[in-house]
Amino acid sequence: MMLYLELFWSFFQIGLFSIGGGYAAMPLIQHQVVDAHPWLTMTQFADIMTIAEMTPGPIAINSATFVGIRVAGLPGAIIATLGCILPSCIIVMTLAYIYYRFRSLTIVQGALAGLRPAVVAMIASAGISLIILSFYEQRTLPKDWSDANYVSVIIFGAGLLILRKWKLNPIYVMAGAGVCGILVYSVI
Amino acid sequence: MKENTHTFRKLFWSTFKLSACTFGGGFVIIPLMRQKFVEELHWIDEQEMMDLIAIAQSSPGPIAVNAAILIGYRVAGAPGALLTVLGTVLPPLVIISLVSLFYQAFRDNAIVNMAMMGMTAGVAAVICDVVLTMGMTILKQKRVLPVLVLLTSFVAVRFLHINIILIILLCGIVGAADAFYQLHHKGGIQ
Structure with missing residues (x-):
């Protein structure tokens, strides 16, 4: 107990x-x-x-x-x-x-409008951390930017293109990226 | 009543599925929740979703759980919040219970690692997409202040590592002051 x-x-x-x-x-x-x-x-x-x-x-x-x-x-x-x-x-x-x-009060609406851009900024920052982790397999940018994992770069680019252009459900993009990972890495 | 049980069931299964498919914590589940509840089900609008994200972000506890509570509460009150929390917590509870039985083997599994590397790139793309969509709604307002707030808070989070709660509070104050100014000097907010 x-x-x-x-x-x-x-x-x-x-x-x-x-x-x-x-x-x-x-x-x-x-x-x-x-x-x-x-x-x-x-x-x-x-x-x-x-x-x-x-x-x-x-x-x-x-x-x-x-x-x-x-x-x-x-x-x-x-x-x-x-x-x-x-x-x-x-x-x-x-x-x-x-x-x-x-939330219908004007001042509260103003406050909420003020922090919406901050929310976007925070998500952007988290996104950049993830891109670095995915491209370079470490948490910080290396000195040589071209020293990236190109499989990840291609999966990222293709995923973003599909999401922007055809608005596919993100869950399918993530699952597809996982399958691509298994296929590509087991070949090379 | 039938309508009610339908909503409850949908709430539970939506959050259950999102939680079961979300690798990598808070910032990944938020784009997926937005897609589900804003774009697919139209239960919450874009502006409101950003407010809910700010609240989820600045409250203690896991962001995914906080966001689930807010969405459940918004759609169906306290019972709704209870359901969405249950839906969010059950998948990790079951999966980790199973994994804990043979975690050494799982950790060293090559196929799991390959899938993980692919999925990290996919997740990064999902987050980028959301930032672009949300950023666009900010730019469409055609006002200088929101863009300035966005850029300043980006630098503050990314490069100066300033506490997130502090940034959210300051931006809230700036927004409130802006609304107050417009109310008193221009005769009303647009």
Whole structure:
């Protein structure tokens, strides 16, 4: 019982303090499951981060499930996941209520109009990080820009063309890119 | 009542499928949610979606979960939010439970790695497409301020690594001040 409470509380804190999603949550998760509790070794933590990137779903949820199941089986996984999403549920529902209650006010509309361009800028920045990761297989730009993975460059270009020109559902583009990856890399 | 259960079912399965197919976290699921709920189902309009993304972005917790809560709440109130959260959380819960049984083999699997490399390029293309579409709606307003805000916040995020919440707050204040100015000096907002 104590263990379930500890799991819940640890992931509640991770859910509450990770803002900005994904990679921002990683140091928090590490602190809770490696340093503060003896749940994972550092190697296991690195593994779960790799797996979290390779499987669908938010990193925080993935690690909650993984740690929960290792420490206390399936009930542990469910409890850790619940802990992780509870802060979101409370805070975001409150914000949603406020947004729909007050968004018709001129000042609020102005504020919202002001932050829309910022949202586009943030997504653009995340997109550029992903392009670099995909073209150069590292997080920073190398000195020689031409030293890219051309398979990725071609898949990227073709995907973008298909999306812009024929407005294909993004899920098919992603799945197609995965299939291309298997086909091309198993030949070369 | 029949209409209701139909909406609930659609909400749940839409978020379930999106979550099951979304590799790489928050920024990938947002374009897919936009495609589904704005372009396909027409439940939410483009401007509103950007507001919801800003809220999802600046609230604590996984962005995908936050966005799911907002969309569920918008379409069907608190019960809707509960359904979309369930739809978002279930796929990773099931998949990771299975993967944890044989994770060493999964991590070292060559075919999984090849698919991953291809998909990263595909995901980058999806995000680029969304940035272009959203950027276009900003440019179409034909006003200097939004473009200026876009460029400044891009530099702030990308090169100066300034905290996202701070940027969102500042841009909100700039927008509110702009609306206030227009209201009092030009006799109304356009």
